[in-house]
Amino acid sequence: MNLGKKIGAILGRATIWALAGALFGGLFFGLHEVFGMLGGARWLMLTLAVALAGAVTSAFFGAMQVALLGTMVGVLVGIVYLMIGLEPARPLFLIAAAMGAGLVVGSFYSGRSAIRARPLGQTVSGLLAGLVAGPTLYLLAAFLGFSGKPMLLAAVAVALVGVLYLLASRWILALCSEWMSAKMSGPVVAGLVATAVATSMWLIGGSITGGAQLPEVAIAERLFPITQGLIGGALGGAFGGAVMEILGIDRSDYHL
DSSP states (O other), X not given: OOHHHHHHXXXXXXXXXXXXXXXHHHXXXXXXXXXXXXXXXXXXXXXXXXXXXXXXXXXXXXOHHHHHHHHHHHHHHHHHHHHHTOSTTOTHHHHHHHHHHHHHHHTTOOSHHHHHHOHHHHHXXXXXXXXXXXXXXXXXXXXXXXXXXXXXXXXXXXXXXXXXXXXXXXXXXXXXXHHHHHHHHHHHHHHHHHHHHHHHHHHHXXXXXXXXXXXXXXXXXXXXXXXXXXXXHHHHHHHHHHHHHHHXXXXXXXXX
């Protein structure tokens, strides 16, 4: 490969991973905001946000069809929830409704496409990577002093989840039997994606309409960390994608 083609390949890989990183970063901080309203230990809320963002990102870039199905369900549930205004300050009912609807609708996704893509394995790989990366990110941020810097948090989170995903997916995908992929992939993946999308819509919609009941915090101040997370995730993803292309790690090697 000549220099021009190599540079083009590096830029192409960096762009793909920048998109994945932007999706992860935006979801990460949106979910972190929602989980923070539920209370609980800070490290646990951070870990839950990283894990679910990793699962959704893995689903989108490993099994697009079922991820889009979950997205549509999440959008519909989020719109209905905002319209009827059920317990606007507590999204627990929204989370349960989105998960339940995703499980039902996702049950219609099965067959050869599910066996070939193995969306459950892709999503579980991202989920486990996030569960490990969350506490690690919390300790690193506390030790190095960047807990209050969303852009840097997102960039480091993308790097940690990306590396752990590469390691986990190799054996998790091998463990997913054809029966498990065909019967469980659709419901579980659609449920997780629908939950993430619906809660993100609740956060943004609540900020605009006042449904989140936080009048002392301006809309821009609530959404600014999400914007920074999106940018930081994109930068971290682009750097990781470029490094993998330089090292010669092929697309088929990491199942993305």
